[in-house]
Amino acid sequence: MNKPTAADVAEATDRIRPYTRRTPLLRTEVDGRPLVLKLEHLQLSGSFKLRGAVNALRHGERPDQVVTASGGNHGLAVATAAGLLGVQATVYVPEGTPAGKARRIEAAGAKLVRHGRHYAEAAAAAVDEAAASGARYLPAYDDPAVVAGQGTMGAEIVADAPEVDAVLVAVGGGGLAAGTALAIGPRQTVAVEPEGCSALHQALAAGEPVDVAVESVASSALGATRVGAVPFAVLNAPGTRSVLVSDAELLAARDRLWEEFRLAVEPAAAVPFAAWLAGRVSAELPCVVLCGANTDWTPA
Structure with missing residues (x-):
């Protein structure tokens, strides 16, 4: 590690x-x-999450597409960072994500997908999509x-x-x-x-x-x-x-x-x-x- x-x-x-x-x-x-x-x-x-999202997307070769999972804040940060850097973003969120966070993710230009009750379920689905599409998967914290x-x-x-x-x-x-x-x-x-x-x-x-x-x-x-x-x-x-x-x-x-x-x-x-x-x-x-x-x- x-x-x-x-x-x-x-x-x-x-x-x-x-x-x-x-x-x-x-x-x-x-x-x-x-x-x-x-x-x-x-x-x-x-939220603070924009810091990590920007650093990760600017670290190494910049991807054309990024997929992530989030309870809301990381997803909005990735959507915002992707927009600033010219990267397409897809964000998986749990089904219970507050409407305000979901609305802001979509307004930032990302594709929003609701999946599962908790973050772990949304993350598993996001990992699968990234693997299938060839997009970069960006973890929320790990x-x-x-x-x-x-x-x-x-x-x-x-x-x-x-x-x-x-x-x-x-x-x-x-x-x-x-x-x-x-x-x-x-x-x-x-x-x-x-x-x-x-x-x-x-x-x-x-x-x-x-x-x-x-x-x-x-x-x-x-x-x-x-x-x-x-x-x-x-x-x-x-x-x-x-x-x-x-x-x-x-x-x-x-x-x-x-x-x-x-x-x-x-x-x-x-x-x-x-x-x-x-x-x-x-x-x-x-x-x-x-x-x-x-x-x-x-x-x-």
Whole structure:
């Protein structure tokens, strides 16, 4: 297995710069505690996923066609990246993918195919189509170039707020958390998952990726049934801390982001903020990553 490195993240930073936004930081205080918010939901395509998609499609020979599977955000990122780079894209999504994400994927110019109840079923069908058509299959997270691309977000945090001592990220398949860990050096990576979507947490306990059940309000974005082998190789290290939150906690955190900051994010993006609000993270100045905003959403 080709394990990505910090050098790969640095190369990805230069590779993706013409196609992505450098998202801002918001320095603030909540409940008397300082924190930094990384507003990655303002990224083109509405999530961090564009970073990995662009890096992977620009890494090596550019394909004419790309096929992928996604809970929504990666699919929209691939559709957007493909449009920017002149590549035809087909995106498989689970049948329960939110309408807002599906609509945006099609609006970005990709062919949308709904298949299966969970991401794993959609991914299996996408792999089959890529093999039959000769298109390139682009994994959502289990790919070194994708992981390195996601790490560019962590590199921005370090450059813009070097005093941050921990970075909190939501985890589905593990690509963002792994890329962040590569980019932030000795700082702590806090990998946060809903209790009902805990692929990384259970893998760390088992010592290897394992299949898990998926049942959470955030499952459209974080519903990987198994953490990726590439991300796990990076995250199975002392610098990673795994934290779980309940659906009630993450929804309350989402609503608080709206009420206090007028930041409208999808449930998955509020997961790390929920962990911080619950006092499950020990850090002097943590950075909480708000990773996406691709669900049609109204506050409670």
